[in-house]
Amino acid sequence: MAGPAxxxxxxxxxxxxxxxxxxxxxxxxxxxxxxxxxxxxxxLAYADMxxxxxxxxxASIISSVKDVLGRGVGVAAGIGVFSIALCFSxxxxxxxxxxxxxxxxxxxxxxxxxxxxxxxxxxxxxxxYRVVERVLVVAVAVMAATFIISAIIxxxxxxxxxxxxxxxxxxxxxxLVVAIVGTNFSLNAAFFASYxxxxxxxxxxxxxxxxxxxxxxxxxxxxxxASLVMIVSAAVLGRDGVxxxxxxxxxxxxxxxxxxxxxxxxxxxxxxAAFSSMVANATGGGIMLSDALGKGPTSSSxxxxxxxxxxxxxxxAITLVVQTNPIQLIIGAQALTVLVAPFxxxxxxxxxxxxxxxxxxxxxxxxxxxxxxxFCSILSVSGLFVYQLFG
Numbered sequence: 001m002a003g004p005a006x007x008x009x010x011x012x013x014x015x016x017x018x019x020x021x022x023x024x025x026x027x028x029x030x031x032x033x034x035x036x037x038x039x040x041x042x043x044l045a046y047a048d049m050x051x052x053x054x055x056x057x058x059a060s061i062i063s064s065v066k067d068v069l070g071r072g073v074g075v076a077a078g079i080g081v082f083s084i085a086l087c088f089s090x091x092x093x094x095x096x097x098x099x100x101x102x103x104x105x106x107x108x109x110x111x112x113x114x115x116x117x118x119x120x121x122x123x124x125x126x127x128x129y130r131v132v133e134r135v136l137v138v139a140v141a142v143m144a145a146t147f148i149i150s151a152i153i154x155x156x157x158x159x160x161x162x163x164x165x166x167x168x169x170x171x172x173x174x175x176l177v178v179a180i181v182g183t184n185f186s187l188n189a190a191f192f193a194s195y196x197x198x199x200x201x202x203x204x205x206x207x208x209x210x211x212x213x214x215x216x217x218x219x220x221x222x223x224x225x226a227s228l229v230m231i232v233s234a235a236v237l238g239r240d241g242v243x244x245x246x247x248x249x250x251x252x253x254x255x256x257x258x259x260x261x262x263x264x265x266x267x268x269x270x271x272x273a274a275f276s277s278m279v280a281n282a283t284g285g286g287i288m289l290s291d292a293l294g295k296g297p298t299s300s301s302x303x304x305x306x307x308x309x310x311x312x313x314x315x316x317a318i319t320l321v322v323q324t325n326p327i328q329l330i331i332g333a334q335a336l337t338v339l340v341a342p343f344x345x346x347x348x349x350x351x352x353x354x355x356x357x358x359x360x361x362x363x364x365x366x367x368x369x370x371x372x373x374x375f376c377s378i379l380s381v382s383g384l385f386v387y388q389l390f391g
Contacts (some may be wrong), residue, residue: 011189011284013222014277015095016334018270019327020179021226025233028173030164033230035177037165039184040223042374046190046345047219049352052361054197055204060297061194062288064357065347077347078292080340084188085285087337089315091330092278098326099271116316119278123308144221146269147228156235175335178385182337184226185378187344192284195297204361282308338382345375
């Protein structure tokens, strides 16, 4: 029951979540924790819609979108998810290389190539869902342990952190808010929840159990971990408002507190985040593009495998070509995702209200309230990003 939701959680919590949380904590202290809390609530609402759609759709959500709203809309949805996956692939490739180089030494570029190749081999397995779920559930557990240890070591001001739940955006923090929402209110990952649910043949009778065991912890776990990273960054660097230019610079901050193990703790967490997100991102983006093009909603289709390979290749190529501040590169790529996210959110909201499709699993009034507020939020963040680009 837990597997499908943790695939979504692993996709959501990658280097982008780490980079944006590190920058937010180091520059603005605890001031942006409220963004993570709001993103978690909305992400949970949309993941739940997707899970219910996975139970009720005869073939897949994109197939149902084509039937209800037209083929063009379904194709656009698949291309939208694929484009977001391309943005995520940059952070995954950069983060995997940096994390493994911190653990084992050597060039981050070489480790990016090694990790990308390893993920490509994993995706060649015939029963890729089972492989992905087993790898990612373990990775999420390891990451949770490492970041809890990091939070204990840093000794943050928990009272001040709780007091920062009142929404406000500090001057200059707009792009970080966009990146945090784009990463943690991950509508492409929520969209994919319907596929993992359908693949496991979940029934309406299993919905409640799947929600308690899978959806809720699977979505909350990465949000809690991102909060811990922001809190650690605020405790270590936030007092001075230091802008962190690399993951290595934050990892070294732990050495006076925990010796060499401090850097290792952070590096292991970063590596796990990058690897798990890379697997989920390539898998999900490939499957949904294949489905949109009418080539089948499974990872075994040739189109899905080619699309997954393109996602991995693009992330690695940009990592090799763009030699710049890695954190700024990741944050910029993550921020781009909010341009497509409102479209995916609207589709989930519309489809989960179709009485003929959803039956008794149709959205209730309070689910629609959360959905509408979440949609307005992501639409506002998208508008904020456009203003940042051209204003």
